[in-house]
Structures are given as C-alpha cells and as structure tokens.
Amino acid sequence: MTDQLNILTNPAMRLTILAVAVGFMILEYLLSRLAHHDRETHDLGESAASIGVALGQNVVRALEAGIVAMPFAFAYGHRLFEIAPSTPAAIGALFLATEFVYYWHHRAAHRIRWMWATHSVHHSATRLNLTAAIRLGWTGSISGNFLFFVPLAWIGFHPLAIVAMLGVNLLYQFFIHTELAPRLGPLEWILNTPAHHRVHHASNHSCLDKNYGGMLIVFDRLFGTFAEAPRNERLRYGLVGGRPTLNPIRVALGEWAALIRDVRNAPSTRIRLRALFAPPGSVKIAGKSGSNCSPSASIKGE
Secondary structure, eight states: OHHHHHHHHOHHHHHHHHHHHHHHHHHHHHHHHHHOTTSOOOOHHHHHHHHHHHHHHHHHHHHHHHHHHHHHHHHHHTOSSOBOTTSHHHHHHHHHHHHHHHHHHHHHHHHOHHHHHHHHHHHOOSSOSHHHHTOOOSOHHHHTGGGGTHHHHHHTBOHHHHHHHHHHHHHHHHTTSOSSOOOOGGGGGTBOOHHHHHHHHBOSGGGTTOOOOSSBOHHHHHHTOOOOOOTTSOOOBSOTTOOOOOOHHHHHHHHHHHHHHHHHHOSSHHHHHHHHHSOTTSOOOTTTOOOOOOGGGGGGTO
C-alpha cells in the first residue's frame, strides 16, 4: 500500500502511468486493424473526444481535490477503529470493502438520474476500447460519488489508502475496456473481465444494467445483476436514445442540460423530484425531455 501511495504523490510515476496507458491505446488500435477486419472497434473522432473529456476531467479533479478531501478528513478524525494498511489482512479488508461500496455506488449511478447525469458520459462511447475507459464525467462530486466512500474513512481506513485502492480499481478497469481480450477461463467466476465489462457497456436489451463490479464480479452474482453476453446477438454500445456527439463539452454536460430542462418543465413538484432522482428514462416530460436515456430506459419503452 505504501507503493500505491507513492504513485499518487509522485508526478513522475503519474506521467509514467499516463505514458503506458497511451502506449496500450496505440497498441490496441494497431492490433484492431489486424484482428478485426469485419468490425470497426475504433472511431478516431470519438477517441479524440474521449481524450478531450479525460483532459477536462483531470483539470476538474485537481481543482476540487481539497474540497472533496474535507469530508474524508472529518470522518477519519472521528473514526471508530484504527486500520493501518500495513498488513495483508488490512489491505485485503480494504480491498473487499472498497469493492463492495464501489458495486453499490456504480449500481446507484445507473438507477438515480442525478448520478446518471455524470455516469452517462462514460457510457456515451459507441465503440468499446481503451480510449473509452478514460471517458469519465466531470461532475462526480456534484453527483455525490465520493459520499459513498466516506464511511470507509469513518470505519478507520486512512483516506489516502482509500484513494489508492480506488486508483488500483480504476487502473484495473482501464484494461477491461476492450473487445480484443479473450475469455479468462475459471477467473471469469471471480474477476470482472473484459467479457463481463463488454456486457455492462452494451445497450442490448438482455445486457441492460448488469455487471456493475469493479475488479470483482462476485457481488453481481450475489445480488442478481450478473449477465453473460447474448449468444446470437452482436453487442451494441452507446446510450439508448442518446445522440452521439464529438464535442467533449456536450459529452460531459449534455445529460445535465437535459435534466435541468426536464426539471424546469415538470408540471408539479412530485414529477420534478422524480425527474431528479428516479431511474433515468422512467419520467418523460411530454414534448420536452432531451435526456440521454440510460440502458434501463428501453425497458420502460422510453
């Protein structure tokens, strides 16, 4: 865990990770030219938009870091226990706790429109590749994503250790955003693999709102949200009902604009609250809604 903390605080290491990530993106693109003659796995304009979104997201994260750190510091200052990440047992406990919280956070991000306004950015890519992995929303703090993890600091895990574990989680997930990787045999029962994550990103009816895990798939199996890819159907990616755009600002803020428009035009307070917090696509403001629907919206006929 000490090494992970050093990565977070060492600019040279962060640049090294960035260079490695870019290298893998280029390698994946070159391999896709050789291995997928029957299918376009990359769109260079869309990949450029993803890079633009990623640059904006990193700027926002740097600006808000101090503000987001405050609730973690407060919770840790009133912690119930002292759980130093210095033993395998403590690191294992942090890993499982982070994975468990991540599962429910990710599930909520699909089922609460206020959170989906941020998370929809990640699902807006119509090609699944490593550049789509870095297409992350700018407004996670507004959606309250960090609040899910604050209780871990209150329990006794150091905030920097929590951030480090989430960093490991995101680094792992970077590599599962690809269509080039094969199935991984028995590991498919435990790990969130590229095959499982392709299902998560797919907008096919049988794949909607499935496979929320970060590094593990076990919580999806336990809580009934696991799905395999359909056998006789090609996976489709992107937002159900969404309108693809190559403008990074529209990618990052388009669903917020639709949400604000729906709230403003809602005929009552009850419908206004549902537009904010009900599952995406479940509330339709007649003739006004421009929402980038979530996968669940197609189930409701939106």
